[in-house]
Amino acid sequence: GDSVTQMEGPVTLSEEAFLTINCTYTATGYPSLFWYVQYPGEGLQLLLKATKADDKGSNKGFEATYRKETTSFHLEKGSVQVSDSAVYFCAQAGSARQLTFGSGTQLTVLP
Amino acid sequence: GAVVSQHPSWVICKSGTSVKIECRSLDFQATTMFWYRQFPKQSLMLMATSNEGSKATYEQGVEKDKFLINHASLTLSTLTVTSAHPEDSSFYICSAREQGGKTQYFGPGTRLLVL
Numbered sequence: 260g261d262s263v264t265q266m267e268g269p270v271t272l273s274e275e276a277f278l279t280i281n282c283t284y285t286a287t288g289y290p291s292l293f294w295y296v297q298y299p300g301e302g303l304q305l306l307l308k309a310t311k312a313d314d315k316g317s318n319k320g321f322e323a324t325y326r327k328e329t330t331s332f333h334l335e336k337g338s339v340q341v342s343d344s345a346v347y348f349c350a351q352a353g354s355a356r357q358l359t360f361g362s363g364t365q366l367t368v369l370p
Numbered sequence: 371g372a373v374v375s376q377h378p379s380w381v382i383c384k385s386g387t388s389v390k391i392e393c394r395s396l397d398f399q400a401t402t403m404f405w406y407r408q409f410p411k412q413s414l415m416l417m418a419t420s421n422e423g424s425k426a427t428y429e430q431g432v433e434k435d436k437f438l439i440n441h442a443s444l445t446l447s448t449l450t451v452t453s454a455h456p457e458d459s460s461f462y463i464c465s466a467r468e469q470g471g472k473t474q475y476f477g478p479g480t481r482l483l484v485l
Binding site (some may be wrong): 291293295300301302303304305308310348352356357358360361362363365 | 374376404411412413414416419463465467472473474475476477478479481
């Protein structure tokens with residue numbers, strides 16, 4: 260069945276460091292891919308998305324590119340801030356358009 | 371745009387009572403709403419999918435008689451946890467999607483504690 264595997268955390272970085280959170284998926288067909296962010300005590304917010312191969316989603320300095328050949332959608336940011344500390348979820352939506360989530364990656368950015 | 375609200379944000383109840391959680395799409399019509407459950411430091415697990423005006427579709431292992439879902443309008447879905455027990459304590463999150471849309475917009479979540 261459909262699944263999402265993402266890098267286990269927690270990840271701790273210093274402010275202005277480069278961030279990569281790996282995400283790979285298995286799916287039949289060509290799903291839409293998403294990154295959601297969850298701040299402490301809150302629900303999920305859509306961070307970015309890509310709906311077809313080679314699309315790049317971007318928002319707030321974060322980027323992820325839909326790579327069909329490697330079935331990946333890695334999240335990157337060139338310079339993280341303390342305010343980026345949160346849990347990040349990779350997700351896919353297949354033909355049924357239900358979301359399948361990865362396990363989440365806790366990011367802590369230290370000043 | 372695309373704001374989803376949940377009410378209440380926190381609820382504490384006694385074992386055996388029922389609790390209703392509301393999920394509203396504030397600025398769009400949500401033909402489909404989803405209910406998730408999240409345990410501490412874990413991912414979201416889909417409980418059920420509801421389409422406006424029809425019965426909800428429950429995921430395997432989710433008791434439909436315990437978790438009653440009603441999606442009576444295009445902007446409101448409710449989840450009622452009936453005869454709640456301590457093991458039902460969790461973070462419940464809803465999401466909503468427009469007709470034909472691919473993106474789910476999430477509510478802020480409701481934390482339930484059953485004593």
